[in-house]
Amino acid sequence: xxxxxxxxxxxxxxxxxxxxxxxxxxxxxxxxxxxxxxxxxxxxxxxxxxxxxxxxxxxxxxxxxxxxxxxxxxxxxxxxxxxxxxxxxxxxxxxxxxxxxxxxxxxxxxxxxxxxxxxxxxxxxxxxxxxxxxxxxxxxxxxxxxxxxxxxxxxxxxxxxxxxxxxxxxxxxxxxxxxxxxxxxxxxxxxxxxxxxxxxxxxxxxxxxxxxxxxxxxxxxxxxxxxxxxxxxxxxxxxxxxxxxxxxxxxxxxxxxxxxxxxxxxxxxxxxxxxxxxxxxxxxxxxxxxxxxxxxxxxxxxxxxxxxxxxxxxxxxxxxxxxxxxxxxxxxxxxxxxxxxxxxxxxxxxxxxxxxxxxxxxxxxxxxxxxxxxxxxxxxxxxxxxxxxxxxxxxxxxxxxxxxx
Ligand SMILES: Cc1cc2nc3c(=O)[nH]c(=O)nc-3n(C[C@H](O)[C@H](O)[C@H](O)COP(=O)(O)OP(=O)(O)OC[C@H]3O[C@@H](n4cnc5c(N)ncnc54)[C@H](O)[C@@H]3O)c2cc1C
Numbered sequence: 001x002x003x004x005x006x007x008x009x010x011x012x013x014x015x016x017x018x019x020x021x022x023x024x025x026x027x028x029x030x031x032x033x034x035x036x037x038x039x040x041x042x043x044x045x046x047x048x049x050x051x052x053x054x055x056x057x058x059x060x061x062x063x064x065x066x067x068x069x070x071x072x073x074x075x076x077x078x079x080x081x082x083x084x085x086x087x088x089x090x091x092x093x094x095x096x097x098x099x100x101x102x103x104x105x106x107x108x109x110x111x112x113x114x115x116x117x118x119x120x121x122x123x124x125x126x127x128x129x130x131x132x133x134x135x136x137x138x139x140x141x142x143x144x145x146x147x148x149x150x151x152x153x154x155x156x157x158x159x160x161x162x163x164x165x166x167x168x169x170x171x172x173x174x175x176x177x178x179x180x181x182x183x184x185x186x187x188x189x190x191x192x193x194x195x196x197x198x199x200x201x202x203x204x205x206x207x208x209x210x211x212x213x214x215x216x217x218x219x220x221x222x223x224x225x226x227x228x229x230x231x232x233x234x235x236x237x238x239x240x241x242x243x244x245x246x247x248x249x250x251x252x253x254x255x256x257x258x259x260x261x262x263x264x265x266x267x268x269x270x271x272x273x274x275x276x277x278x279x280x281x282x283x284x285x286x287x288x289x290x291x292x293x294x295x296x297x298x299x300x301x302x303x304x305x306x307x308x309x310x311x312x313x314x315x316x317x318x319x320x321x322x323x324x325x326x327x328x329x330x331x332x333x334x335x336x337x338x339x340x341x342x343x344x345x346x347x348x349x350x351x352x353x354x355x356x357x358x359x360x361x362x363x364x365x366x367x368x369x370x371x372x373x374x375x376x377x378x379x380x381x382x383x384x385x386x387x388x389x390x391x392x393x394x395x396x397x398x399x400x401x402x403x404x405x
Contacts, residue, residue, distance in 0.1 A: 015285020
């Protein structure tokens with residue numbers, strides 16, 4: 001095994017800091033690198049569903065998040081136009097609330113927790129190259145500012161470096177379950193825009209979501225088909241505001257609110273998995289699995305996969321399990337946990353009209369609080385989609401509707 005660190009983690013946000021923290025807490029020597037410094041923002045809204053909040057609670061970090069003044073989100077309202085319903089999601093463990101902390105707050109909290117656990121953090125430094133020896137990754141070349149690049153070595157290099165991962169590119173990690181970018185997405189913050197918690201709106205070729213965050217602000221993120229990205233670029237504000245007319249009550253609330261920041265957005269939202277490990281390397285977070293933000297799963301998924309990867313590596317580093325077996329288990333667990341939601345996310349992001357059976361099911365939800373809670377729990381990640389959409393559950397919901405009707 002190469003000398004140096006047990007693990008070098010490239011990228012220090014949701015995936016990287018969480019993984020570094022968990023490995024360091026387990027007693028491993030961890031170097032955590034990021035070209036950013038913290039606190040800093042990144043292009044992302046930040047709804048963290050109950051499973052992500054439950055991870056923060058398990059890690060002893062939820063109290064700090066609550067103390068940051070971030071408002072809890074207890075209700076999800078989903079509005080398809082003709083059909084709308086609101087419910088509280090089922091809990092993840094004991095946690096039934098979501099939060100939408102600014103990334104300046106959340107990522108800083110995670111970085112600090114990694115450092116407190118003993119990880120060595122280097123900010124403002126870029127990993128330029130991955131070192132390979134005898135067919136296995138053995139370390140990285142990293143440059144801070146204008147200084148000469150230095151080599152750092154580790155038993156394993158973890159790419160937590162996001163969608164355009166340098167580590168994934170260097171090791172040529174294969175992609176699978178690939179779908180093209182379906183949406184372009186833009187967001188901004190509003191003051192004076194009251195919400196009932198999380199609000200999600202789906203309309204023909206348009207979707208948007210609104211949720212409260214720090215300092216009394218509400219973030220509103222919108223999506224339109226990726227094919228409109230170029231055409232709409234010149235008038236983001238006009239296109240952003242016009243879609244709200246498809247929900248007049250929401251449009252009225254926006255007219256009464258004040259925009260508090262510039263628009264941020266992208267058309268670079270591909271959907272794919274990467275093989276997340278190979279000799280001496282592994283991927284976590286967006287580096288290993290990227291999807292459209294329409295269902296807001298990225299942060300919660302990064303937390304789940306940080307736990308899965310850190311425990312697999314702990315078994316390897318402690319000599320309990322061979323590398324290949326432990327990391328194959330990580331990939332399997334990640335894919336099993338995420339694939340149904342990945343498919344639902346791509347379906348929603350395609351903004352295609354719902355198939356008739358789904359329309360009928362959705363139509364049954366407003367009059368059936370338990371079923372409505374089931375659907376919002378799927379979106380919140382606390383009820384697996386295959387369980388909710390199982391034929392016997394759908395039949396039960398439809399039968400209850402016929403009896404009531
Ligand atoms: C518009 C938009 C809205 C979103 N909304 C939500 C939402 O509401 N809820 C949700 O859960 N998810 C949302 N997501 C997804 C979420 O942002 C990601 O899933 C999440 O940020 C993934 O975290 P990560 O740590 O894997 O990667 P990132 O947050 O991308 O962090 C990667 C880090 O790696 C560093 N890095 C990269 N390359 C190098 C290098 N070579 N050397 C050193 N450092 C490097 C970067 O500086 C960065 O800090 C959204 C995404 C977008 C684009």
